[in-house]
Amino acid sequence: MWEDTIVARASAEGTGAVGMLRLSGSNALNIAGKVITPRSKSISVTDCKPRQVYLGSIFAPDGELIDEITFVCYKIPHSYTGEHMVEIFSHGNTILIDLIVQRCIQEGARLALPGEFTRRSFMNGKIDLTQAESVADLIGAQAEEEIKIAAKMLSGEFGKRVKQLRDDLIAIISRVEASIDFPEEDDVLNDKTTVLTDQITAIRESIASMLASYDEGKRIRDGIKVTIAGQTNAGKSSLMNALFEEEKSIVTPIHGTTRDVIEGTIILNGVRVIFHDTAGLRTPRGVVEKEGIRRTEKSMESADIILYVIDSSRKNISDDIKRIESLCDKPLITIFNKSDLIETKPQIPISDNSIPVCTISALQKTGIAELHAALCDTIASLVRSSHRSAFTVNRRHATCLKQGDEALHEALRAINDGLTEDFFAENLKDAQRALAQIIGEISPDDVLDQIFSHFCIGK
């Protein structure tokens, strides 16, 4: 157990109905006992029933009432941090809560550092590193899907699988080491090289499937990027405004009005979607437009989904078709805009009929619901796989997994090149270290600090 007791406000800054603060550490119950006067005379804080709600009051040292509160005690090790803990629920005023925090500090607690509660939970072995990180993700989540993936990580399933892989690797390493140190015993490897390479390959496959969840999870965490592109005056900015139901982009009949990328975020199906309205594609006139088009190209490159807008009233759209076909490696929706200017539905000469097509009038706001539906389908297909896997890894995990995979790849290459156990053992050990880093069992000096500095106080 940690020697000192920490305290911090756990509820958000600002005013709310209820505020909450937490005390954790060897002295948490004693300090709470000095700060809180239970309503019932027969109860003392230090030996009240754990995980039960009690009523009480908090007084200033001069005897003046600060607030009426409820509180819950937790006893080591059955608490979030794995040590004695008290949670106090007061009225939700920041100044009030700060007064109570001050009272706790007067009685010997110390203000918690950012992320310190979770850090203690990790240090006391209540959660592994992947779970600790997911606490930060959970709190920082801005859309429903982000909460879902953070919650999956919090369950510890990912940590468990990484641990299993690492244990498998350690088993392989110890057999390789044994064959080096005990050559007079039965040779572990010589006749069994394929067994070894199969085992390494199996671990690489597991790593690959974990890595796949990274791209999906990344989309959910960072938001899905949708770029609205097309020729000048196709109505891209009108579409942007129609989607946001506000005048986000300037709309004029002049070709090339939009020069820079305009950005806006809405939540669709529980996922953050970031729209980019871009400069129209044509042979640029002037430096400014040239730069604008360069930014359009860049935005299209990094987009998860492209909404390609075509002016239905134009006779020759072969340039557009060419463009669409060159973009078909990523999700794309073709939008025939200005449907109000034509009588019959446009014929679409696109060879790939899997590309969804919407006909709309951005100006008159017709067809927008259908576009929403098509967009939601596309988004769903992008994030669907992340629902299938039990977890989605973050950037740090992905980096470690890639390092581990690379080391295993080198081990296989070394085996193929005829290098002996003493050499490829080094690659296997590198891979083992990379995996161990994910769950925090081996950790270069700054990983922990980096992770825990992402927390704000009181979690």
Added chain:
Amino acid sequence: MSQTYDIIVIGAGHAGCEAALAGARMGLSTLLITMNLDTIAQMSCNPAIGGLAKGHLVKEIDALGGEMARVTDLSAIQFRLLNTKKGPAVWAPRVQSDKKIYQQVMKQVLERQDHLTILQDTVTDIHVENNIITGVATIYQQHIEAKAVIVTPGTFLNGLIHIGLTSFPSGRFGEFPSTHLSDSLQKIGLRLGRLKTGTPARILRSSIDFSKMDEYPPDDHAQTFSRKIKEYPLPQVPCYITHTTEKTKEIILANLKYSPLYAGKITGIGPRYCPSIEDKIVKFPDKTSHQVFIEPEGLSTEEMYINGVSTSLPQDVQEQIYHSITGLENATVMRYAYGIEYDFVTTDQIQPTLETYSISGLYLAGQINGTSGYEEAAAQGLMAGINAVLKIRGEDPFILQRHEAYIGVMVDDLITKIPEEPYRMFTSRAEYRLLLRQDNAYQRLAQYGNRFGLIDEDTYSEVQRHIEHVKLEIERLNSTSYQDTTAEVLLRRQDWTYQRLLDEKIIAPTEEALSDEEIFDIEVEIKYAGYIQRQRSQVEKMRKYETWSIPPSLSYDTITGLRREAREKLEARQPATIGQAMRIPGVNPADIQLIMIHMERLNRSKNQDSESNRNQ
């Protein structure tokens, strides 16, 4: 009459001999006390020196100016280089030695050594005043004064032999144990633990049917261990391989109740890497047969060592077991196998110099530190001897790092982890294994041997020339272009050798022809450059931690958030550096981080204080 020495070494086994020689050769008056002059440098167990990782230790002892390698060569009757199917870093030289010749040669070296006195006596007490060593008492003398005492008692510390369910105090079979010394160590405050080892039977050569066994011949090209010896003087002889049978298994399973191990009579922990035959049978029930090596104890004896059949079962059961082994059906047993339990000093009490923390000037080496093996013992003896001299002279201690030598790995392992079984060296204990080859021991360590006056100037300049030649030649290969590549890149390929570069005239011969050893070094450095460089950069990374010293005044109590287990381990072990702290089991990276942050904070506040003082 009271006598005075600089150093007293207690025990003349493999550790004691090296310790005494190092002390005397570095010019200090040294007394070596042994209970029996006729058992100096006795090989109590197998008649072999070297092998996996142990061969490395012997080479390192030679490069530091120790004696074991030379005596091994002079008594060698079979040389084999093991593990040659693997990379050069784990090749392992091993010899069968003639035990008696080994002892005679070592005894003569000791007898002829200046500044060294040898005495047959038994130490009964270690004298300490104010936690500083003052000397020893023996059966015949009340006090012999010394500035340093090196204790190397082997298995004699409270030795207890087990054969079947019979047990009796003994140091080795037929020799007295050393009980007074054990009491004395406890009296001066050292904590003792208990370990177990054993030795197999010896069988009369003429009673063995070798026609049923495979011959295990010596290598055609013998390499010597010592740089000082060019050729083995003794004839090379074969060993033999045979195996246990189904019947062996039956006999053992039927008699387990008579095994002191399985009957719970032995409490000391035995080595997992050297299991008794009853252990092998019980733990690997699927194996129908186990390998047995038959090794000669010497050229002038008919005793043969039965390697692979350690046991502490009673004599009559042993007899049945041997007769069930192919080729030993009519074997005559000359000495029975036995197990032995003995005291050791738990190694949280020793410093990296092998001096105890609690008593200044008291050094421990060999089995007393929980190790097993002649080579491990000799290496510690040498290190303790050198460090005792340095301390008496008031010079800096000599501590080898883990990337410099297997000896460095061993000592660091001992001080950071208390052995739970007799500690034996393995290559897998060395994380920088690829840098620590048995053939480059001199390049790694001769500088130290030379600094201490144990390696002469001529040898040392030879080694320096070797290092220089290799460096220059690698540079030359690097700058010699050939078609669209360089000679160095060609040499990396599997089918290229240095000789081929010469033959195909891709490089011109050097002015002075390179030695075979230099060429070998160049080839290894280039062929495995990727791996070797990576280990070197890992060493660099770790250097920060290895040199980040923890002040002895640091109080782990004041570090916020340090887990209790970690704090207890750290307090007990008192690591001198962050690097050592990292290797203590039970101390995890998060704990290490807290310590580093704490020390960094202390540093900063100290700096701030001095700054604010300046500002005032």
